Structure formats: C-alpha cells, structure tokens
Amino acid sequence: MGIGGSDRVQLAHGEGGLFTRMLETELFLPAFRNQSLAELGDAGLAWLPAAAIAGMGAAVRGETRTVVATSIPAAVAVTTDTFVVSPIQFPGGDLGKLAACGTLNDLAVAGARPFALTVGFVLEEGLPFATLEAIVHSLAAAAQQAGVPVVAGDTKVVRRGEADQLYINTTGLGYWPYAEAHIPHPGRIQAGDMVLVSGDVGRHGVAILATRAGVGFDTSVTSDVDWIGPEVAAVAEQAGWEAIHAMRDVTRGGLATVVKELALAAAAGAGEATTGLAFVLDEASISVDPAVAAAAEWLGLDPLYLPCEGRWVAVVDASAAPLALATLRQFHPTAAIIGQVVDAKNNVEGRCLNEVGQTGEVWLRTPLGSHRRLDLLAGEPQPRIC
Amino acid sequence: MSTARFDPGCWRDPALARRLLQRIADVCAQAGWGEAGRPPLVVMEICGTHTMAIARWGLRSLLPSGLRLISGPGCPVCVTDDGQMDEMMALARRPGVIVATYGDLLKVPDSRGQTLAQARAAGADVRVVYSPLEAVELARQLPERQVVLLGVGFETTAPGAALAVVQAKAMGVNNFFLYSAHRLTPPAMRALLSTGEQRIDAFLIPGHVSAVLGERAFAFLAEEFGCGAVVAGFEPVDILAALLQIVEEAAAHPVAELLAVGEARRDRPAVCGNAQRVVHNEYRRAVRPEGNPRAQELMERVFRVVDADWRGLGRIPASGLALRPEWRAWDAQIRWDLRLDIPPLPSSSPPPTTLPPSATCLDKRATSGCRCGHVLRGVITPPECPLFGRVCTPLQPRGPCMVSSEGACAAYYRYEWRQDLAGG
Incomplete structure (x- = not known):
C-alpha cells in the first residue's frame, strides 16, 4: 500500500497537515474503528462502563450514558501526544514544558478539565543527566501549575543514535463537569x-x-x-x-x-x-x-x-x-x-x-x-x- | 543576518494599493484593452516570489480584465529538467554521500517518479539546509563523508553557492562538492520573446535577481524587443506600482509603434537605447543600476556560462552555470563524472528563434497529460491544464509546477483555486 504517493513513511506524514490526515484516515482509523477516534478531535471520549458507574454508587441512564439527574457525561476525555521536537531546549521553553502543556491543552480545547497525566520517556544512551533533570523538572512544574498530578510513567533507554537525545509521550485524562449537550x-x-x-x-x-x-x-x-x-x-x-x-x-x-x-x-x-x-x-x-x-x-x-x-x-x-x-x-x-x-x-x-x-x-x-x-x-x- | 529591521511600511498600505489599482483600471479602460475584440495587455512575471506574492495578495482578482498577469519560468525547481533530477537522485543514492539541498527540491519527481524525500525514507542521507555555507560546515564536521550541495536557482542563489566553494577552498574542506544546476534569467526571457509563441507585452523583472545583476542586464528587453520591463519588489504596492508603470507606458507608446524601432535596433545592436522604452526600476530601495558587483565578481570567479536544458523550454544557449575548471576539485559533476562537458557558446550567438522539439513534448511526464512545460512558457494558466485540481494537487502532484511552493500551479491551487476554474 502507499499513502500520499509513497510506499514508505516520509517526514511529511508526521507534520500535522494533509499527509498526516491521509495516514490517519487511510491506515489508523480503519484499523482501530472507533467513533470517537474517527472524529480526529483533540481528545477522545472513553465511556465508562455502566457497571463501573454503578460501582461508584451512581445510576446511569442507558442510552445517553449520562449520570442520572446531572446530565453530566459518564465519560473520560483521553488524549495522548509524543514530543520529538529538536532542539529539546529553545527560547521560551523546552521539551518538558511542551510535553505537559501540549497534552493538557488538548484536553482544555476539548472542553475537559484535566485530572491526571502519564509520562513515558525514551532516552538516548549518553544523554547528560543535567539535561534530563532540567527537562523533567520543567515538565513537573508545568503539570503542577495546572494542578494535575503525574500518576504513571515509563522509561526506556535506547542505544546511541537510535533516538535524538530524548522523546517524551504524555497521556492526559480529563472530565466534563457540565452537560453533555454543551461539550x-x-x-x-x-x-x-x-x-x-x-x-x-x-x-x-x-x-x-x-x-x-x-x-x-x-x-x-x-x-x-x-x-x-x-x-x-x-x-x-x-x-x-x-x-x-x-x-x-x-x-x-x-x-x-x-x-x-x-x-x-x-x-x-x-x-x-x-x-x-x-x-x-x-x-x-x-x-x-x-x-x-x-x-x-x-x-x-x-x-x-x-x-x-x-x-x-x-x-x-x-x-x-x-x-x-x-x-x-x-x-x-x-x-x-x-x-x-x-x-x-x-x-x-x-x-x-x-x-x-x-x-x-x-x-x-x-x-x-x-x-x-x-x-x-x-x-x-x-x-x-x- | 538580523531580521529585526523588516518593515513593510507603505508597501502593504491598503489605501495606497487601492489608489494604484484605480489608476491601473482607468488606464486600461481608456486604452480599451480586452474590449471590443482588442486583446488584453499581457504581463509576465518570472520569479517564484512574484508568483506567490501575486497569489497571496489575490492581485489577479483585483486587476481589470484588460490586464492579464501570467507566470513564466520563474520557479527554480520547476525549470530543473529531468536529466538533472536523475543525476541528483543518483548522487543521493551513493554510499557515503550526504546530499544537502533546499527543501523545495525534496518532492520533485525524477524521470522515474522518484523523489529525494522517498530516497531519504529509503535510507539516503539527504539534509535540508537553509544556506550553502551550512553544507560546507557539515562537510567540515564529517570529514569521512562527501557532502554535495545541490545548487538550484537563479542569479540570487548562485553567488551564495559560489561563496560556499570559495570558503571550502579557504578552509581546506575537500569533501564538499557543488552540483550546479544554476540558471540565468535573461537568456530564458530572450528565448521566450524570440519564439513569439506567447504574446508578452511586458515583464515584471524580479527584484532579487536585479539586485545582483543590476537593471542594465534587462535593457535588451526594451532595446531589442520593444518590450515593457519594470524591476519590481515583492510587496503588493511594489507590484502594483510596477504594473501602473507598465500600463501607462504601453498606453502612451503602443507596442506596434515601437516594433519598427525594435526591429531596427536588432539589426544594429551597437546603437544603444530605445527612445521610447527603457527598463524602469520601481525597486530602487534594493536595486542599483549596476547591481551587486561583489556578487557578480564571485559568480564570475567560480562559474562559467554553459548551455542548459530547461524544463518546458528545451536547451537554451548560455543559460546555465557550471564550475570553472580551476574549481574542479569541488565540482560534483566532475568528481562523479556525471555528464559530458558542454562547451560554452560564444556570447554573440544568435538567440533561438524556434524552441527545440523537446520543448513542446517536454519530457516523459508530457505523455501523462502534465502541461508544466506550457505553464512555464506562459502559454496556458494552471487552471487551463486538464489535470489541475482534479488529479494534480499539492498532495498528488503530477509535475514540478505543483510540487514547488514557488510553482505557478501550487500558487494557483493554494491561494486562488475554485472548482469552477478547474479543468480546461
């Protein structure tokens, strides 16, 4: 198969424009087949199973899947983003701040209020700890400023040359504290x-x-x-x-x-x-x-x-x-x-x-x-x- | 270079632009161009930056129907022919070679439809640079590799490439090479006018090229062909002021009246100057009559003039730049024995009066219906190509005019395209 006239992934497929959209609609969406994903919004909607809500002591209205009496959606807003920008430090910020804000902002424009973040690091062998520490602290500060805890994480180290210093993935969870019709x-x-x-x-x-x-x-x-x-x-x-x-x-x-x-x-x-x-x-x-x-x-x-x-x-x-x-x-x-x-x-x-x-x-x-x-x-x- | 001083000032002033537009409309109406069977006045621009500026500001839609703006061979990537694209691809595929290029070249297909971007995805080491000196620096940092700068462009980019070669020599960087596909603008304009295939009443002369060559390099347009010629900058007021100059002159001295004079001049080229038509310079804040002597000297020192193949126009005498023999150690074409040496033509050689057959059936892509060659000669506008906007888009380009961000097709598509314009 080919996407955008090419049988291999090119840089243009990751630049967020037409080629990225083709990759999404021609490869990813058919594979994952999910209505929320297919909307290509900033954050997806993960419906809580009725059993989970019942377990919390709330009742759920079947079809609209909103919590009874509030019309607040019984769903979690989920978004994930991977940050590979070079250079990792630039005037006005760095990869850490970017990784926190990028994901939190996706939740914000989905109208959701973020309540948790996860962070995954891919580190290149030889990365100075001073650099890593600066980036991690920057990420932590941005998350703290938003009042969102980092609740899970992952670290991988790859051989020198297999990554460019440091890549970060963040996943954010949010909720909608208002009526579903107004999302x-x-x-x-x-x-x-x-x-x-x-x-x-x-x-x-x-x-x-x-x-x-x-x-x-x-x-x-x-x-x-x-x-x-x-x-x-x-x-x-x-x-x-x-x-x-x-x-x-x-x-x-x-x-x-x-x-x-x-x-x-x-x-x-x-x-x-x-x-x-x-x-x-x-x-x-x-x-x-x-x-x-x-x-x-x-x-x-x-x-x-x-x-x-x-x-x-x-x-x-x-x-x-x-x-x-x-x-x-x-x-x-x-x-x-x-x-x-x-x-x-x-x-x-x-x-x-x-x-x-x-x-x-x-x-x-x-x-x-x-x-x-x-x-x-x-x-x-x-x-x-x- | 500092960028802090950019101030478009009055050159983007909407009120001034509207006044100029009104005066252009008045002159055109008075002259009656485009009315009652009279053809519109045709002005060609031959610079990718002009192409984009005209499209970006929507100038075409604001001009009266009596004035027609067409694009010529002003996009460096577009005029680079299949043969040279094939050679650049061959270089990129060589083990140990790093190809340094301006980004625009990445997406241009070679004769087999392969692009440098695809070669990069398949393992070739292709680096995008913003200036030629970056490629020299890359070579200095990686002495075990061979770094080839793909030199594409007109008189604006050629001095930078020449400087890179001079620097490489001065720094003792012997693993830097230049592949020169540089082209010269005036010979292409001469070739277009000589064939008479397309009516061209005047040229918008590119400001950047003129800043290097000086306005005198374009005097032949007025002197030999009685053609209007105004050096123009790239802001909307620059372009509109140049167009006003063109229409006023054309209204005052119709081409027919001048042609006799022009013919006479061509017989006796030693007599200089046409009493009624000269090159005007609207872009005086950047262009001096003599141009930039230092840039000219650099080009002269490093390059020699050779015949060159242009996509859509075929072989044009004395229209390309190759490295001089004394710089052969930095010449990629010689280092990898890429092609036969083409001797330069004497500068007094007559201009071509007909385009070679290769120009009308320009290359392999012509069989697929792509009319880039006609677009580059101004014979058709992009929407007149049957492929435009239907099967040929920036996403799935069939030809380089849609690939390059400076190409006329890309400019039309990106900024001006409407479904009702597509398909001719």
Whole structure:
C-alpha cells in the first residue's frame, strides 16, 4: 500500500497537515474503528462502563450514558501526544514544558478539565543527566501549575543514535463537569458564529527554526508554549459553555491548518448531508508579532502556517463573541475576532467566493479586499529559494 | 543576518494599493484593452516570489480584465529538467554521500517518479539546509563523508553557492562538492520573446535577481524587443506600482509603434537605447543600476556560462552555470563524472528563434497529460491544464509546477483555486 504517493513513511506524514490526515484516515482509523477516534478531535471520549458507574454508587441512564439527574457525561476525555521536537531546549521553553502543556491543552480545547497525566520517556544512551533533570523538572512544574498530578510513567533507554537525545509521550485524562449537550464539538458550529484566536501566531515556529543549527538569523522571538487552561476556563465562565461551539489549539500546521480542520469538521456536520458551512477570515485582524513577521519574511514562510504551542481558536455564538474577546484580551492583548462562519450557499460573500457552493472552505480576506484560500499544511513549510 | 529591521511600511498600505489599482483600471479602460475584440495587455512575471506574492495578495482578482498577469519560468525547481533530477537522485543514492539541498527540491519527481524525500525514507542521507555555507560546515564536521550541495536557482542563489566553494577552498574542506544546476534569467526571457509563441507585452523583472545583476542586464528587453520591463519588489504596492508603470507606458507608446524601432535596433545592436522604452526600476530601495558587483565578481570567479536544458523550454544557449575548471576539485559533476562537458557558446550567438522539439513534448511526464512545460512558457494558466485540481494537487502532484511552493500551479491551487476554474 502507499499513502500520499509513497510506499514508505516520509517526514511529511508526521507534520500535522494533509499527509498526516491521509495516514490517519487511510491506515489508523480503519484499523482501530472507533467513533470517537474517527472524529480526529483533540481528545477522545472513553465511556465508562455502566457497571463501573454503578460501582461508584451512581445510576446511569442507558442510552445517553449520562449520570442520572446531572446530565453530566459518564465519560473520560483521553488524549495522548509524543514530543520529538529538536532542539529539546529553545527560547521560551523546552521539551518538558511542551510535553505537559501540549497534552493538557488538548484536553482544555476539548472542553475537559484535566485530572491526571502519564509520562513515558525514551532516552538516548549518553544523554547528560543535567539535561534530563532540567527537562523533567520543567515538565513537573508545568503539570503542577495546572494542578494535575503525574500518576504513571515509563522509561526506556535506547542505544546511541537510535533516538535524538530524548522523546517524551504524555497521556492526559480529563472530565466534563457540565452537560453533555454543551461539550464543544465542530458539529455545533453554525452560520453566523464568530471565530476567535487567543493571541498572536507563529512564535513557536520561529523560535524553533531560529535555534536549528545554521539558520543564521538573530531573533528575539520566544516560543508561546504555555498552559491555556485558565484562558479557556475564563471564557467558559464568562460566555458559558453553551456559547462555545468548538475549540482547537493551534499546533503544528499553524492557524490556517487548524481553522481548515474546523471548517472541514463543521461542513461534515453530524454525518448526514453537508451543512454548507464555510469560514471567512479577515487577515488584518490576525496578529503576528513584527519579529515573527520579519523572520517569516526572511525565510519565505507564511506565518499563518507556522506552529504555535500556546494559542487556541474558538468558534463561539455571535452574541457571546464580544464578551469572549474581552475575557481573552485580559490574558493576551493580541487576542482577536478573526472571522465568521458563513453559509457558503446563501451568504453574499460566500456565494461570490464559492460559485458552486463549496463547503468546508476557508477564505482569507486580504487587507486589499481580495480573497485567498487557506488549506491544510501540505508538507513541511519550505523556505523559498527564488 | 538580523531580521529585526523588516518593515513593510507603505508597501502593504491598503489605501495606497487601492489608489494604484484605480489608476491601473482607468488606464486600461481608456486604452480599451480586452474590449471590443482588442486583446488584453499581457504581463509576465518570472520569479517564484512574484508568483506567490501575486497569489497571496489575490492581485489577479483585483486587476481589470484588460490586464492579464501570467507566470513564466520563474520557479527554480520547476525549470530543473529531468536529466538533472536523475543525476541528483543518483548522487543521493551513493554510499557515503550526504546530499544537502533546499527543501523545495525534496518532492520533485525524477524521470522515474522518484523523489529525494522517498530516497531519504529509503535510507539516503539527504539534509535540508537553509544556506550553502551550512553544507560546507557539515562537510567540515564529517570529514569521512562527501557532502554535495545541490545548487538550484537563479542569479540570487548562485553567488551564495559560489561563496560556499570559495570558503571550502579557504578552509581546506575537500569533501564538499557543488552540483550546479544554476540558471540565468535573461537568456530564458530572450528565448521566450524570440519564439513569439506567447504574446508578452511586458515583464515584471524580479527584484532579487536585479539586485545582483543590476537593471542594465534587462535593457535588451526594451532595446531589442520593444518590450515593457519594470524591476519590481515583492510587496503588493511594489507590484502594483510596477504594473501602473507598465500600463501607462504601453498606453502612451503602443507596442506596434515601437516594433519598427525594435526591429531596427536588432539589426544594429551597437546603437544603444530605445527612445521610447527603457527598463524602469520601481525597486530602487534594493536595486542599483549596476547591481551587486561583489556578487557578480564571485559568480564570475567560480562559474562559467554553459548551455542548459530547461524544463518546458528545451536547451537554451548560455543559460546555465557550471564550475570553472580551476574549481574542479569541488565540482560534483566532475568528481562523479556525471555528464559530458558542454562547451560554452560564444556570447554573440544568435538567440533561438524556434524552441527545440523537446520543448513542446517536454519530457516523459508530457505523455501523462502534465502541461508544466506550457505553464512555464506562459502559454496556458494552471487552471487551463486538464489535470489541475482534479488529479494534480499539492498532495498528488503530477509535475514540478505543483510540487514547488514557488510553482505557478501550487500558487494557483493554494491561494486562488475554485472548482469552477478547474479543468480546461
């Protein structure tokens, strides 16, 4: 078999864009066949068996599988992530902080409250203990900041050259302390919803690129890697979970890829006919730090496709958008409403863009008034040579 | 290099861009291009960065129908022919060899459809570098290996590759080699104009190339062909200002009026300058008339000019760069005896008046329906290719114009594609 025109795994299959999606949908999903996994969300839903709930002294309602009288789902949010970034220490963070925040953030944007972490280490023979210790302490500090205990772990050491210093896997468990109907899910996205981003984008990508050997530019940019739980909780508290229709954290494929994923999921709807939804973003409203813009310009990269590790996107009910924005701005002044969900068939702008009624598209309105299309990142972003 | 000073300033100013667009529209309307059977004015850009900038800012959709922007052979990876891709693949597969390359080349298929990315997955040592000097440093650190830099690109990347060779010599790094697939821009423009296959009223001259060569290197466009030519930067206001210059000049001095003069000039090339048409420089903040003498000197010192095969355009005289004999110790083509030495043509050799047969049936991919060659010559726009957006996408590219992020097909697909445009 081949995926993406290749009979072997290539680096592009792990870059979080189109090739990764093909790998997931063509190889992993058919093998594991699970509805929760198939949604390709940030965290999966593991239903507690009725017997387990009964054992806890609660009653469970059969079909909806929610705990009687609360309508709180009797399910655990589960997410897992493996961190192999090089270099393992970079301006603004390191692999330890990344491994904690990355997994915790996936739970946060699933609308879940994390309550436990597990950590697995793959260590390369010869790794200095000082390096390991620094990374482990950084991970522990980030977990502690989020108030989440590390409850299980694993260590493996491989021969020199069989790994690049240190890889970390973290698995996170969370729960939803509110009604199942209000769990953020792309299926809840509606025409008219507003799209928010929690701050400026592209920092992590530039911080990593700048430290890779030989890139040869000085930059003051530090990674945005951070635990976003307090931001999500504040917005939820102010706007209410029912107004937050969907969330995603911005990671490998950058803002463009994440919004496109949301648009595809929203257009797919609940599995019946497509919803006819498309997204229109306003480029001028998206904040990019001047130093990030400069580095991206120099490398010939589009900041909208550069990775972040502490930014997230929310699709919220239009009526709640101003409050959500005001709340977010208390954390990052660069947070912004960056666009809107439109009905591609009936919206004036949607119609002029999608004359044949394409759904699941993301259009970016440039400051000049023209529109360009955003898509999933296709392969690793390459600096231009011309 | 410090990046802190980047400030697009007025070059991205929406209000200024709108004013320029309005004036361009006014001039076009007055000239009547694209109306009542009159053809639109055709402007070609020949630089991947221009291709991407035009697509990224959606400029095509903002311009009047009387002005048509087309892409030419401006994507370095796209114009690299199958033969050279095969040689690079052969190098990558050699035991002990590390191939250092710019990332864009990784996904370009060779004549058998194999890519460097696939070779890497199968065990070849392929490293992505951001600058040629990184490859020299890699060779210095790994003296037991042979590091080959795949040198692809135009006059913008060639000086860096030349510097890498000079540095390797100075540092005594003898396990560094350059594979030069560098190309020269002006000969390709001359070849395109000489064939007359595609109407081209003016060129947007790439700012980066001009910063090295200087605007004078493009004087022949105006002097010999009566063709409009404006050196342009890469921000939307840069491009729009250059386009305004082009339409104003074309409206004031129609091509037909100039052609007679142009013909006369070609008979007597010693007489310099066309009274009514010269190369304009809109990108003065980066481009000097004489260019960058130091970069030119480096290229002159390390490279000699040779004939070169271009995808889609065939063999163009004096359009490629190979290492001079005195640098043979660092020449990958000689070290591994990759191909016959092609002697340089005298610089006074006449430009080709017809494209060789290989250009119309450009390579093996032509049989699969891929029309990269036509796209590179500006004969068709990407959506006019029957494969575009249907079986040819960035995920499953059939040709290099869709592979490279600088390719015209990739730019159209990524930024401008709509289903109603696909399939010609």
